[in-house]
Amino acid sequence: MRVLIADDERAFATTFADLLRSCGHEVVDVVFSGLDAIRSYHRHRPDVVLMDFNMARLNGLTACRNILSSDPAGRIIFLTGVSNAADLDPLLSGAIASLRKPIKVQELEDVLRNLQGGPAAPAQADGK
Template sequence: MRIIIADDDRLVCDSLKIILGAQGIEVCGVGADGDQAARLYEQERPDVALLDIQMPGRDGLWAAEQILSEDPAARVVFLTTFSDD
C-alpha cells in the first residue's frame, strides 16, 4: 500500500513514516499543507491520502475536496488533534 501524509507537524509525519513503514506501508510523499497534499496526490496517485484537518494556508478539508473532485474513488483519511482547555 502506498500513502501520502500531509501534516504541518514534522514530528507527526516522521513518526507516522516509521510506524507505517514497519507495517510494510510505503509513504510515497509528505506535505505540510493542503496545496502540497493535492499536488502530491496528483503526482503519486497513492492508495490513501492521510490528511491533517488543521494546517496553515489551505487545510486538509480543502485538499480532500480537490483530491475527490479529480478522483471520486480516492481514499482519504483525516488525522487531527485539537487542544482542549
C-alpha cells in the same frame, strides 16, 4: 499499501511515516500543507491519504474536497486533534474516516486493513 501523509507538524509526520514503513506500508511522500497534498496526490496517486484536518496554506477539508473533485475514487482519512467528534464528520467532507491524535497503531492498522479488504484484527479490551 501506498500512503501519502499530509501534516503540518513535521516531527509528527516524519515519525508517522517511519511507523507506517515499519508496518509494511509504502510511504510515497510526506508533505506539510494541503496545497502540497493536492500536488503530491496527483503526482503519486496513492492508495490512501492520511491528512491532518487543520493545516496551514490550505486546510485538510479544502484539500480533501479538491482531490475528490478530480478523483472521486480517492481515499482520504483525516488525522485530527479535535476533541469533539461532532466537529469533524468525515461524511460531510468525502473522507472515508477520521482518526483522533494521538493515533493508536491498532486502530490505524484496522482501518488500512479494511481498505485492503482484509479481516480486522480483534480489538483489545483497552482499545489500544
